[in-house]
Amino acid sequence: MIPTNPPTPENPPRETVVARIRANAAAHPEAPALVCGDTRLTWGAFDARINRVANALIGMGIRKGDNVAILSANSIPYAELFMGILRAGGCVTPLSSMAAPEALHKMLADCGARAIFVAEQYFGLVEGFVDDLDLHRVAIDFDREGMADYETLLAEADTTDPMVPLEMSDAFNLIYSSGTTGTPKGILHNHWMRAAQMDRVSPNGYDDNARTLISTPLYSNTTIVAFIPTLFGGSTVHLMPKFDARAYLEIVEREGITHTMLVPVQYKRIMDVPDFDSFDLSSMRVKFSTSAPLRADVKKDVLDRFPGKLIEYYGLTEGGGVSVLVADENPTKLHTVGQPAPGNDIRLIDTEGREVPQGEVGEIVGRGPTMMAGYFGRDDLTADYIWRDENDRVYFRSGDMGSFDEDGFLVLSDRKKDMIISGGLNIYANDLELILLDDADVVDAAVIGVPSDAWGETPLGLVVLRDGATRTGDEILEKANARLGKSHRLSAVELRETLPRSTIGKILKRDLRAPYWEKEKT
Incomplete structure (x- = not known):
């Protein structure tokens, strides 16, 4: 493997995430560690189940560095598996529920996963090929012939900590960046990388009885960078299996949530809840945003009406x-x-x-x-x-x-790949999207490059109008182009009901572009 040789921080990490989780459970076994719906797990109970997961994996023959896959919505078993795989010395390989079956097949083949844990909700994504793979198959929350049952597996495992020795250079997690077509790319993080991220735990208050609400999927690094620091700090993670803006606000109020990681589309949906201002959100200390740029106007609205600090990571x-x-x-x-x-x-x-x-x-x-x-x-x-x-x-x-x-x-x-080159000029889609979003009738917008005989490619605007708006695409186009220089003007504006987004809120521009360029090939 090509050495990347990251710079050593002023205070280099000396403790793995696994070691700190173990210590936190010993220090306050009765404190809450995980909450999901009506289920609550103390640190002591969490630690015991982590040990059961680890010992079950070791009993399967999982060894240091082996990849173990998870395909599930956020849940307490997901959190147990995440930490149990690490305690067994394995590498956590969380799979995207947004990926196509073909892509998931490629990911599992690419990483040589030794085991996969699947929730019933997403079993259909792997049903067509999972029996043909040479790996252990475990059903998290359903019964199926040929698959082990998660709870039975844990019940038969020992609660003793296996104490597998870990080095900072050992593999921690493998996150795949491609969930659609092409060859998937597995991004490998080691224990050093994750331990180095823990320098933000104390400054951000994750070790001060934090209650962090997680509403993005655990297969995403966006989620992991809030999930792990909360547990490293000995605090409490609240998990939402599926995001809903009103339900999110209800949890913040009811549970006194102090920290959260949200993506831009979630902020917009939360701030647009009609009675947002009726919720008591005074417990919130720090809100984080990442995965895509958070629009300046949304940031201002969050600062004006949503208590606590707002920190954006790029x-x-x-x-x-x-x-x-x-x-x-x-x-x-x-x-x-x-x-x-x-x-x-x-x-x-x-x-x-x-x-x-x-x-x-x-x-x-x-x-x-x-x-x-x-x-x-x-x-x-x-x-x-x-x-x-x-x-x-x-x-x-x-x-x-x-x-x-x-x-x-x-x-x-x-x-870089979304930059539109029209007539030899570079056009940044983001600049045009900001113009479209400045229109009071536009609630969502994307600009893509489409084929043009005259210019090679030309910018096309795709917009979602607010409820009740009656303007046409041509009317939106005319207003936007009046503010743009001649060389940057949109060729057209099309109205859409919605724009396709990933589960962490990124607009899927490749999906938007594909029909226009496929026509060009025929």
Whole structure:
């Protein structure tokens, strides 16, 4: 594997996440660890079930470094499995419930998973091929011939801690970045990377009786970066199997939630709940946002009406450069994603790999203490992802375009692959989307490049109108283009009922583009 050699932080981690979880359970066994619906689990009970999971896996023949897959909605068994796999020395491989069966098949084959734990809700995604795989199959919450039963497996396992020795270089988790077509890329994180992320536990108050509400799926790094710090801090994780804006607010009020990680689409839905202001949200201390840029107007609304701090993280599942915007402390910088986090170095480069001058747009590359070990079994992909500076230090390419303002705050422009090249000119879809979203009748928007005989490709706007709006796409187009320079104008605007999004709120632009470019091939 190609060494990425992340920089050593000022206070390097000395304790694995596994060791701290073990210590927390011993320190306060009666404190609450997990809450999901009406089910509550103390730290002592959680620890015992982690041991049962670990011993059951070891009994199956799972050894250090083996990949163990999970396909489930958020649940207490999911949390038990996550920590139990680690305690057995295995590598947690959480699978996306948004992935197609073909992609899931490729992921399991790529990682050589030794076992898979599946919830009934998503069994249909693997039903067509799972019996043909050489791995242990466990049903989490249903009965099926040929699959072990989760609760029976745990009941037969020992509660003694197996005390598998772990090194910081050992594999922690494997997260697949492709859930649709093509060859899946497994992003491998080791124990060092996850332990290095724990430097944010105390500053963010995760170790101060925090009650963190998790409403994004546990297969996403977005979720994991709130889930693990809460447990590392000895606090309580509240799990939502499925996000609902009103139910979310009810849980915050009822449980006195102090911390949360949300993606931008969730913030918008929460703030749009008609009687949002009637909920008592005074317990909230810190709200985090990541996975996609949070619009400045939504940030302002959150600051005005939703108690607690608002912190936005910009970074990648692969790791590398991380930027942080403490929104409540920087009200004039809400259009940015903040400044590089301590110990992180972010540069901007052109297509030739040269750094661009201050103020100009370039591809974002970064390095920091939290960098992936590499793409699993794919040194070729890892090598393509790397940019090296004049001192041969490794930076990760983000594929995102951005610029630094005069105060060193990072302003995102677009994904490199989403940039539209029309008549030889670079058009950033994000710039056009902000114009469309500034229209009072538009509640959601995406701009994609579609084929053009005259220009190669041209920008097309896809918008969702607010309830009750009666304007046409042409009327939205006319207003938007009046604010755009001639070379950046939209070719058309189409109205949609909804825009396709992933479970963590990212607009699936590849899905939006596909029909237009497939027509071009026929």
